[in-house]
Amino acid sequence: MKRLKKLLGAFLLVLIGIGIGKFILGNKPKQVLGPTFFESGSSGITSNGEPTKIKDGARYEVKDGESIQAAVAKANQGDVILVYPGTYSETVYIDKDNIRVHGVIENGERPTLNGNKQLNDAFLYSGNGITIENFKIIDYKGNGIMGQAGNNFIIKNNLIINTGVYGIFPQYGKNGLIELNVLSGIEDAAIYVGMCDNIDVRINEVFESVAGIEIENSRHCLVEYNYVHDNAGGLLAFITPGLPIKTCDDVIFRGNYVLNNNHKNFAIPGSVVSKIPSGTGILVLAADNVVIEDNFIIGNKCFGIAITDLENGGMKFSTDGGLDPYPDNASILDNYMANNGYNPSGAIAKLTKVAMLDKLDIGFIGGGSNHCILNPGRYVTLGLGSFAQCEATSTKAVKTYMLPNPVPPKDVSQMKKGKMAYYGICAGCHSYNNIIVGPSVADIQMIYRDNPEGIVEYITNPIHKRQDFPEMPPQTHLPEDIKMAVAEYLLKVTK
Amino acid sequence: MYQMYNSSNDKGVGGLQTGLPQNRDGFSPQQIDLGRYLFFDPVLSIDGSISCASCHQPDKGFSDGLAISKGVKGKPVHRSAPSIWNSAFIDKFFWDAKSNTLEDQMQGPLYSENEMGNNPINLLQTLNKLENYQALFLEAFPEKEDEEISLNEIYTALTAFECSLISLNSPYDQYAHGYHDALNEQEIEGMNIFRSFVARCSECHTPPLFTNQQLAVIGTPEPKGRPFDKGAEVPTGDKTLRGSFKVPSLRNIALTAPYEHSGVFDNLYDATEFYTKGRGHAVPDSIDLIVHWHIWEPQLSVYEIERIVDFLHTLTDESFKPQIPQAVPSGLNLEI
The missing domain is CATH 1.10.760.10 (Cytochrome c-like domain)
Incomplete structure (x- = not known):
């Protein structure tokens, strides 16, 4: 009995020793810097889809055979241009603030802007507070709708087909909404948010384009409830080098359907997206603080989700000393994923072969740190050894990334x-x-x-x-x- | 006037009504004027033969009309002289972006054997012997304790002058500020082609300065007989930057022919047409370049190129062009 006690005592000592050792030597819980915005949901944002207050101004009506640009030339701040069904072949440029160009839909028929593959862009705007809605835009060479440094924009309920490089492309804009648009046949990204801040991209359908929705060198973007199917790549969060704004940070991909993005990549040789493998579901390239949550990601033949750095991204870039080429703090929360990565190509094919995987839902390749995931056991994964368990389980507190009030004009005194x-x-x-x-x-x-x-x-x-x-x-x-x-x-x- | 506008992330790039980047400021009128004299005075070169203004001539958009500039004794310089309009807003100097301040930049041409050929010791000795300059430096730097002229004072004065060369009131600017009659129909058409994603000019030549101040590999050819120029690979040692050059501002571009780092195109039409002739079409097979992704085949028509050229002419504004001094303090012949 004494002996037994001794033995027990020794055993206890060993146990305690292991415990102390563990305590001292490590196995520290992994530090997870959960995205800070998880708590910031109650910022009093009115999510009525109308960020710009357009006062009741004059109304200009444009009928088939007339020019939309002529109406823009006459319009002043706060005016509305009503465009009736008909076919308009022109480039509409808006270098004024607070103009609303509103397509009137009659018996289901929209006004159509047709570039006949001759014209460059359907809409170009540089003004703030621009709304473009209810148009059908087809056969342009450059973009359907391009914004340059216009804040507080709404691009809503447009059909954009075969309009060249991009379908909807706001650049250098702050506070904007891209909602309820349908786009297809675009040689690069159907919706391309470039060097912007505070943008919501909601409830759009994008298909048969090279890339579905691309968030590039932008911050605070919510990409939600979009139907993204049959593109070469579905959703992208990218840092592209060589641009003057050098971060891509705080992007939420939430509640999207990312299905069968297995289209042939028909991008222009040399373009950034030309290197995206067909079969890409969601690709995070060097971007930080990306949250992927509640998406249905199914049937993308190369992979469901990949997180990678600039060097491993398969794209050849010149060095840009001003940026961080590694993705950090990605959070993969709960998603429904099935049948991804069944027929990969390129570097992914080699990696999955080595790992003896015949599917791939989620892969992490290259540098970058502090990533986390919930329930990794549900997916076929590759290289997630460094991923911690996410502390946060939902971003639902974030209703929108648009600002509660429009970006005001700079306050400059008369003096x-x-x-x-x-x-x-x-x-x-x-x-x-x-x-x-x-x-x-x-x-x-x-x-x-x-x-x-x-x-x-x-x-x-x-x-x-x-x-x-x-x-x-x-x-x-x-x-x-x-x-x-x-x-x-x-x-x-x-x- | 651009101070009335916001600038996305304070980078000073964007669209028509975007604020400017940070600028150098705060120089006294005396410093600016002293800098003007120094700029035009050949006494800064080793043999008194050329001044800064020899290669940066006010009447030629502060360039010199040559493909490859000439230094003392007609020695060939490595590259084409860039315009110095709006230097106050620029944060990278030289075609290969090897310098970040004007003070640092000017020591290149001042002390390069093929350019002004001077050295710091000789420059100080020369200037300190000239009473006119001693007086002017005292006026420009009233706080100075030492009567001797110092190198830093020379650099500051020249910087002050260069920062006074502002060109932001062109017909284009008037359009941008809201006066839409400032451009005619063809010029507006050109502006729309310029900013369209087909031509993509404004992706790198971004308003309001018409540069995004980045490096880019565009693959322009070298003139016959000149070797391939490795650009920013030389100062950085980074092979991925082979053949890359700083995106130059297009302000006053109509005045600064010939174009590109090597002056290979002698007019704006040819310089614009380069971009529609195919990605990497002028790059020799033996040279591996990572050509910028914006270089593609936009298939611009002759008509479209001509409109872009029309638009580029609307970026000319010389209202702050300085007066060329009647005489310079050294008493040397003022030859430009």
């Missing part, structure tokens, strides 16, 4: 506007005390003391007053408020 125009324009010909081209500012101040209106009148319609100076060109290009601001500023300059 500052005047100063900018003075130094940007007037100072080219007028100095305070000296004569460069036109009379000195001190001289002008004497003539127009307390009379900025006089200056506004003069610069709008200059009269050649003094023979010893050249005639001043009219400054009609300046808006009225800037003219007054610069006149007031000019009268206050003291040196």
Whole structure:
């Protein structure tokens, strides 16, 4: 009995020793930096799909045979352009703010923009607060809808077929909604969010394109409830090198159907997406904080989900020292996955062969850290050894990544506007005390003391007053408020 | 005027109404004027024969009209002289982007054997012997303790002058600020081709500066008889950057022919047409380049190329072109 006690005691000691050893030596729980936005859902966002408040402006009606651009030229901020069914062959460019171009659907028939494979783009906009909805856009060479640095946009309920490189392509935009569009036959990404922030891409159908939806060098994007099928690649979150904005961060792919993306890759040789293997479900290339949740990912023959870095991505890029080429903090939450990776190609084929896998739902290849997954046992996986168990189980607190209020115009005081125009324009010909081209500012101040209106009148319609100076060109290009601001500023300059 | 606008992620790239990138600022008028004298004064070169303005001529968009510039004694320089308009906003200098500040950049041509051929010791000795300059430096740097002119003061003054060369009030800019009559129909057509994803010009030549300030491999040919130029591979040692060059701004581009790092195209039509002749069409078979993905085959028509050229002409604004001094403080002949 004593002996038994001794034995037990020794056994206990060993157990305690193991315990202490474990405690001291490690097996620390893996640190998971769960995406911080999981808690931030209650930001009071109104998800009514109308981020821009377009005041009731004038209405312009465009009927078959007329020009949409002519209406845009007439329209002012807040106006609505109603386009009736018919066929319009034009490039509509909108370099104004808060214009809504609204297709009127009659008996199921939409207004059609047809590029006849001659025209480059259907819509080009640079203004803020642009809405484009209810159009059918076919046969352009460049893009269906392209935005350049327009914030607060809505692109909604358009059919976009065979429009060249991209279907919907906002670039450098903040706060936008891409919703209820159907796109097919696009040589690159059907929906391409490039260098943007705070974009929701919801309930679109994209098919028979090279890539379905691509989020590239963008931040805070929610890609939700889209039907993404029969493309070469379904959903992409990419960092592409060589661009001025160098991060892709905080992207949620949630509740999408990513089915049978096994289309032949018909991308233009040399393009980034030309290297995506046919059969790609979801591909995360170097992007950080990507969450993949509640998607149905089925029948994609190369793989369901792959996470990889720039070097292993199979694309040949020049080095870009300004960016981090490795994906970090991916979270793969619960998804339904089946029958993926049954006929892989390229590097994936080699890897799965070595691993003796005949399917592949999820693969991780190359560098990058702090990834996590829920219930990995449900899937056929490759290379997920470093993945931790995700702490968070859902992103449902995030209703939208659009901003609660539209991005406001930069707040610039009247005084500052005047100063900018003075130094940007007037100072080219007028100095305070000296004569460069036109009379000195001190001289002008004497003539127009307390009379900025006089200056506004003069610069709008200059009269050649003094023979010893050249005639001043009219400054009609300046808006009225800037003219007054610069006149007031000019009268206050003291040196 | 662009300060009225936001800029996506503060990078100063975007569309028509996008704010500018960070700029150099805060120089005194005396510093700018001293820099102007230095810029035009051949005393900065080893033999007093050429000035900065010899290769950066105000009337030629601050370039020199040559494919390959010429240094002291007519020695050939490696590449074409780039324009220096809007340098205040630029963060990479030289075609191969090897320098990040104007102060650093100018030491290249000042001390290169094939360019101005000078050296720091000689430059200081020369300037310190000239009373005119001593006085001007005292005015420009009133805080200075030492009467001697220093290298940093020379660099600061030249930087101050270069940062005064702002060109942002072209017809295009007036359009961008909302005055749509500033461009005619053909020019607007050209602008739309320029920014379309078919031609893709604005993907790298991005407004408002018409550069995204990145490196790009586009694969332009070298003129006959000149060896292949490895571009940024040379300073970085990175083979993936072979043949890459800084994307230049297109501001005042109509004034700065010939074009590209080697001056291989002598007009804007040819320089634009290059982009529609096929990806890598001018790259010798023996050279392995990672050509930029935006280089493709847009199949632009002659009409479209001509419209792009029309648009490029709307980027000309010389309202802040400086006056060329009547005489320079060294008393040397002012030859440009």
